[in-house]
Amino acid sequence: MAFLELQNVSKGFGSGRQRVSVLRSVDLSVARGEFVAVVGYSGAGKTTLLSLIAGLLRADAGQLTLDGREIREPGPDRGVVFQSYSLLPWLTVEQNVALGVDSVFPDWPAEKRRDHVLEYIALVNLTPARHKRPAELSGGMRQRVSVARALATNPAILLLDEPFGALDALTRATLQGELEALWARDKKTVVLVTNDVDEAVLLADRIVPMTVGPGATLGPAIPVNLPRPRNRKAVNHDARFKEVRGRVIEYLLGPARRRPTPVSPSLQEAYA
Amino acid sequence: MTTPSKHLEIWNVSKSYPAPQGEAVIVKDFSLSLPEGEFVAIIGHSGCGKSTVLSIVAGLLDATSGGVAIAGREIEGAGPDRGVVFQSPCLLPWLSALDNVLLGVDQVFSNRPRAERTTIAEQALELVGLKGALRKFPAELSAGMRQRVGIARAFALDPKVLLLDEPFGMLDSLTRMELQDVLVSLLSGARKTVLMVTHDVDEALFLSDRVALMTSGPAARLGGTLQVPFPRPRERTAVLAHADYYSLREELIGFLEAQGHGSPADGSAGETAEVGDKEAVA
Numbered sequence A: 001m002a003f004l005e006l007q008n009v010s011k012g013f014g015s016g017r018q019r020v021s022v023l024r025s026v027d028l029s030v031a032r033g034e035f036v037a038v039v040g041y042s043g044a045g046k047t048t049l050l051s052l053i054a055g056l057l058r059a060d061a062g063q064l065t066l067d068g069r070e071i072r073e074p075g076p077d078r079g080v081v082f083q084s085y086s087l088l089p090w091l092t093v094e095q096n097v098a099l100g101v102d103s104v105f106p107d108w109p110a111e112k113r114r115d116h117v118l119e120y121i122a123l124v125n126l127t128p129a130r131h132k133r134p135a136e137l138s139g140g141m142r143q144r145v146s147v148a149r150a151l152a153t154n155p156a157i158l159l160l161d162e163p164f165g166a167l168d169a170l171t172r173a174t175l176q177g178e179l180e181a182l183w184a185r186d187k188k189t190v191v192l193v194t195n196d197v198d199e200a201v202l203l204a205d206r207i208v209p210m211t212v213g214p215g216a217t218l219g220p221a222i223p224v225n226l227p228r229p230r231n232r233k234a235v236n237h238d239a240r241f242k243e244v245r246g247r248v249i250e251y252l253l254g255p256a257r258r259r260p261t262p263v264s265p266s267l268q269e270a271y272a
Numbered sequence B: 001m002t003t004p005s006k007h008l009e010i011w012n013v014s015k016s017y018p019a020p021q022g023e024a025v026i027v028k029d030f031s032l033s034l035p036e037g038e039f040v041a042i043i044g045h046s047g048c049g050k051s052t053v054l055s056i057v058a059g060l061l062d063a064t065s066g067g068v069a070i071a072g073r074e075i076e077g078a079g080p081d082r083g084v085v086f087q088s089p090c091l092l093p094w095l096s097a098l099d100n101v102l103l104g105v106d107q108v109f110s111n112r113p114r115a116e117r118t119t120i121a122e123q124a125l126e127l128v129g130l131k132g133a134l135r136k137f138p139a140e141l142s143a144g145m146r147q148r149v150g151i152a153r154a155f156a157l158d159p160k161v162l163l164l165d166e167p168f169g170m171l172d173s174l175t176r177m178e179l180q181d182v183l184v185s186l187l188s189g190a191r192k193t194v195l196m197v198t199h200d201v202d203e204a205l206f207l208s209d210r211v212a213l214m215t216s217g218p219a220a221r222l223g224g225t226l227q228v229p230f231p232r233p234r235e236r237t238a239v240l241a242h243a244d245y246y247s248l249r250e251e252l253i254g255f256l257e258a259q260g261h262g263s264p265a266d267g268s269a270g271e272t273a274e275v276g277d278k279e280a281v282a
Helices: A046-054 A093-104 A110-123 A139-152 A169-186 A197-203 A239-253 A265-269 B050-058 B097-108 B114-127 B143-156 B173-189 B201-207 B236-241 B245-259 B265-281
Strands: A004-013 A020-030 A035-039 A061-066 A078-081 A157-161 A189-194 A206-209 B008-018 B023-034 B039-043 B065-070 B082-085 B161-165 B193-198 B210-214 B222-227
Touching: A004 A046, A020 A035, A020 A046, A035 A046, A035 A197, A046 A061, A046 A078, A046 A157, A046 A189, A078 A139, A093 A110, A093 A139, A110 A139, A139 A169, A169 A197, A189 A197, A197 A239, A206 A239, B008 B050, B023 B050, B023 B065, B023 B222, B039 B050, B039 B201, B050 B082, B050 B161, B050 B193, B082 B143, B097 B114, B097 B143, B114 B143, B143 B173, B173 B201, B193 B201, B201 B236, B201 B245, B210 B245, B222 B245, B236 B245
Parallel strands: A035 A189, A035 A206, A078 A157, A157 A189, B039 B193, B039 B210, B082 B161, B161 B193
Antiparallel strands: A004 A020, A004 A061, B008 B023, B008 B065, B210 B222
16 A cells, blocks of 8 residues: 555535535555645646645545555644645744644653754745744745745645745745755655646656546646756756656646536635 | 824834835825724725735834834734734634634633633634534635634634734625624624724725725825714614715725825825815714
8 A cells, every 4th residue: 555545535515406526536646755746727626635635624435544544634744835825924933833843742842842943944944034924024935934834843744735826936936946955855755736737847756637627536647757856947958858748738638628617616715 | 083092003104125226115104093992994905005004003014113002002013912813814724713713812811721711712713603613624614714713713812902904805795794794793792992904995884983094005104084973883784874875985985096006195195185174074
């Protein structure tokens, strides 16, 4: 059994005639240390998929296991970074990161927790801003705080929900580079959902395309056998990069595509 | 205007950031005083600096000059005497509705027993109509329900001053009205001094005692205030039927239109004076 395993997972919202199936018979296996990107349209059900793995939603049918244990609820073994930063506005950078660390490592002495928090703030290059509140930070800096908070709890798997979607292109590129470096440092298992094909090709070991919902499911995985670290510019000239990119786009635009339809009011609202 | 007390006082607040050409002035000399229990809505175009003023009052941003005092004491940073509801409710996705509210309660009432803190959080969620959703995660809640959690979180701390930063801006208009009613009912049970930022004229008229008009930035200022005469407790249909409703509404919309989008603040002196005059009349 793979490290993260989804078997025949389905999820819908609403009831009776209003019921909408969002995900249908989703299978996914992710090996320990692997970086998998799920690529699909907005509204396809990517966030639902990630929320199921995070334990924030329960599946209607099917099985989800992480390291052999069934996923029933959120837990510190999974670190999540959402597109909206979910930072508490009245806490400083340091306090926001400490929030996660304090809840996961309550037995550590205060000093050890503090050092740990500062280490992860340094890792995302925010040491000079550690006493600032979110209102004083740019979007890129806020997302760095979210990444630091997620990594500082030493999760077994990192779940990223369009983490750079709200950022401008330049900031996005910088953060993608930083994320790859962080991943290379401790080889965490990562599931990234994104609608950005280039982001997936730059970061992932394997890309799994998602068909358009309702009733979305995952298509055949496309391996990305490109050497790391991957250079954003060089990949434009690399035939292998173009080939992978072409296969993902072809799948998403090909026969598998149905018109993107709104999934459900609550989902449209979710993470708006 | 004679005010018996200045419960919340904002004096000469300015905010500017260093910029390549000298400095960018966002807000310039903004002054406003609220007696205890007054509800003031600050209205202005998006990006005019309304939220900047609110963040300064909340203590989340430092003013470049000027200051803010509550009950005669100048504020230093954020504090539990001010509850803030943000446009996005900023809930932690891995915590249930109850645990999200408890986060603030545990911090502010750390000296009270655990059971009592849980009761405080549960009651706050009950008041916003979420009794049945205490254990739900944000992902399982609609946007309107999530904002109810945000409101409950602020009210649970029983702050003296409530600061609302476009709290219903991301909701559809029906949900928005629903939540405005929730807010009215909460405030009728526990009167607070409230400062709200909005760009919705009807929302400002329905909820507030006074509307503060903000000119468009850069260097946004207070362009005048407008008294809202509707009696309390307020009920939506009665407010809409009030003889002055549409003239006040027209006046506010007129101010916003005259401000245009991003028009220089200096060009608005005429409208400013006009609205200021109306305040004396009202």
